[in-house]
Amino acid sequence: MTILVKINLGKNTRIMRLLAVLIVFGGLSSAFMTDHKVAKKLVYDDVSYEEEIKTVLLYPNTGNPQDVFAPPVAPIGQNLLFLEFDDLVEAHEEYRVRIIHCNADWKPSRLKSLDYLYEFNEFIINTFEYSVDTKIGYVHYSFRLPPVKLPGNYLLVAYRGSDTKDIILSKRFMIHSRDVGIGITSNLTGVTSMERNKQQVDFEVNYSDYEIIDPQQFFHVTIRQNQRWDNAIFNLKPRFIREAQGVLEYRFFNNQNSFGGGNEYRLFDLRSFRFPGQNVGKIVVDTHPSSAHLMIDQSREYQAYAQNDDINGNFYIQNTDTGNGQVQSDYFNVKFSLDTKGPVGGNIYVVGKMNNYQRMAENKMRYDKKTDRYTTDVILKQGFYNYQYIVDSDTLGLNYFEGDHFETENIYEILAYYRPMNLGADLLLGYTRVTLNSRER
Numbered sequence: 001m002t003i004l005v006k007i008n009l010g011k012n013t014r015i016m017r018l019l020a021v022l023i024v025f026g027g028l029s030s031a032f033m034t035d036h037k038v039a040k041k042l043v044y045d046d047v048s049y050e051e052e053i054k055t056v057l058l059y060p061n062t063g064n065p066q067d068v069f070a071p072p073v074a075p076i077g078q079n080l081l082f083l084e085f086d087d088l089v090e091a092h093e094e095y096r097v098r099i100i101h102c103n104a105d106w107k108p109s110r111l112k113s114l115d116y117l118y119e120f121n122e123f124i125i126n127t128f129e130y131s132v133d134t135k136i137g138y139v140h141y142s143f144r145l146p147p148v149k150l151p152g153n154y155l156l157v158a159y160r161g162s163d164t165k166d167i168i169l170s171k172r173f174m175i176h177s178r179d180v181g182i183g184i185t186s187n188l189t190g191v192t193s194m195e196r197n198k199q200q201v202d203f204e205v206n207y208s209d210y211e212i213i214d215p216q217q218f219f220h221v222t223i224r225q226n227q228r229w230d231n232a233i234f235n236l237k238p239r240f241i242r243e244a245q246g247v248l249e250y251r252f253f254n255n256q257n258s259f260g261g262g263n264e265y266r267l268f269d270l271r272s273f274r275f276p277g278q279n280v281g282k283i284v285v286d287t288h289p290s291s292a293h294l295m296i297d298q299s300r301e302y303q304a305y306a307q308n309d310d311i312n313g314n315f316y317i318q319n320t321d322t323g324n325g326q327v328q329s330d331y332f333n334v335k336f337s338l339d340t341k342g343p344v345g346g347n348i349y350v351v352g353k354m355n356n357y358q359r360m361a362e363n364k365m366r367y368d369k370k371t372d373r374y375t376t377d378v379i380l381k382q383g384f385y386n387y388q389y390i391v392d393s394d395t396l397g398l399n400y401f402e403g404d405h406f407e408t409e410n411i412y413e414i415l416a417y418y419r420p421m422n423l424g425a426d427l428l429l430g431y432t433r434v435t436l437n438s439r440e441r
Contacts, residue, residue, distance in 0.1 A: 042170060044155050054379065104426040153428065156171045179430065180207045198255065201257055208246030233256070259412075266279070267279060268292075273290075289333050312410065317329050330382050340401075346393025350376060414433075415431055
């Protein structure tokens with residue numbers, strides 16, 4: 001016997017959220033994670049704290065379509081940074097934002113909000129749109145960040161209502177001044193390291209126009225590759241200090257500033273329901289959400305380097321069937337498969353800017369004995385994506401399935417921090433972005 005029960009939810013968004021997670025993702029464990037009574041611990045990193053908060057983007061919005069690929073970095077005095085995200089519940093909620101100043105190591109500084117903000121540290125996200133003609137309904141939110149007084153690392157924290165502990169997402173961003181100059185001294189093509197599978201960025205920092213006391217102790221440099229924090233080099237110290245000229249040299253012979261070259265990114269094109277794009281094997285529309293089965297990937301460990309155009313791990317949202325990507329792009333259950341010819345000694349993750357290269361249960365792959373493959377399913381919004389497989393292992397390298405090549409095109413960012421004695425917090429005094437093996441000639 002089937003009993004039909006009609007429930008009037010009204011504006012009880014808490015119940016609606018629980019039901020939405022059950023419908024979209026399935027399983028009670030996921031639903032209870034979104035219960036507002038569950039304590040959430042703030043992590044000073046790029047994190048979504050609820051499963052239905054998806055496709056979080058933070059970038060400098062100047063009106064250029066290429067902005068979405070840029071890192072969340074902006075010069076001091078320019079109100080450029082723009083936040084976007086989806087909430088996979090078809091009911092608007094009031095979300096607010098607060099901003100936290102962090103030191104170079106991404107731990108909170110001792111500064112008070114009045115030291116670095118012009119306004120009270122609570123900003124309402126009041127721009128939103130409902131999805132249109134999508135199987136998975138959602139609300140798309142957007143917010144332009146306020147200007148700050150000081151250069152440095154910042155963490156944006158979005159939360160529900162007025163409860164600062166009911167966090168929905170956190171996102172790192174950087175505001176820099178131009179008080180010091182950064183000049184590249186290494187060759188940006190070909191071999192840049194003593195090892196042919198590595199890339200090395202040599203550079204100098206010119207501080208002749210800015211007073212820096214004891215740079216060996218109070219000056220910190222961070223280098224990251226393709227907007228990644230998981231393999232970034234922190235707290236790099238100068239090899240030589242030319243105090244008379246005000247120059248710090250960063251040229252090493254022990255791989256201190258070297259990265260594994262990696263490989264060009266794999267990609268898939270999920271911009272159309274009707275015409276599956278590159279690396280999409282089939283689309284199944286009679287599931288909820290619809291499923292996209294990618295072609296089976298192979299290991300590239302022993303393959304020679306092959307150049308192909310990628311977007312350096314990034315992604316963008318687009319629906320070529322309708323033309324309106326932000327609110328008419330649907331969500332898919334994307335199925336990844338990696339043929340490994342047997343189990344490996346470690347955990348495999350599918351990563352990219354889509355999940356900030358983080359190694360989580362959601363993107364961890366499982367081994368299937370019947371097929372000798374590792375597989376996983378990831379909920380992603382319709383668009384174009386780059387991705388890679390990385391290995392977390394004591395015996396295998398991070399890029400075991402991708403290979404490392406010095407020829408690979410990668411984008412590097414150099415961030416130069418200084419902690420003035422009278423402030424006791426790290427300021428971002430210099431920033432530059434360079435492309436190694438650039439395809440643009």
